[in-house]
Amino acid sequence: MRAAAQRVADTASAQGHRVTGGAALPVEVITEPATDRVSATVAIPHPAGVGMEARHGLLKRAAEANGFEVTGLEPGDGG
Structure with a gap:
């Protein structure tokens, strides 16, 4: 699971998006232990992350x- 999430994060990072200051937009893989299943989250831990996803769908x-x-x-599909 973590490897698959890391591939997604690497693909998103490779798109080359940058924050206002010029730094690369951070993309991270977050894993949290769960008792009933394995999970991983790919996230943009930056205030610009929501806007970047909305605008570019990275x-x-x-x-x-x-x-x-x-x-x-x-929009309209419950998301």
Whole structure:
């Protein structure tokens, strides 16, 4: 799971988006131990992250480029 999440994060980072100050937009993989299942989250831990996702869909595109189906993010579909 972590390896798949890291591939998505690497794909998102490779898109080259930058924050206002010129630094690369940070993309991280976060794993938290759970008792009933393995999980990993790919996140943009920066205030610009929400806007970047809304404008460019960089995490969604990165996930799809790695073979994942992303649902629930379009207006009107419960996302």
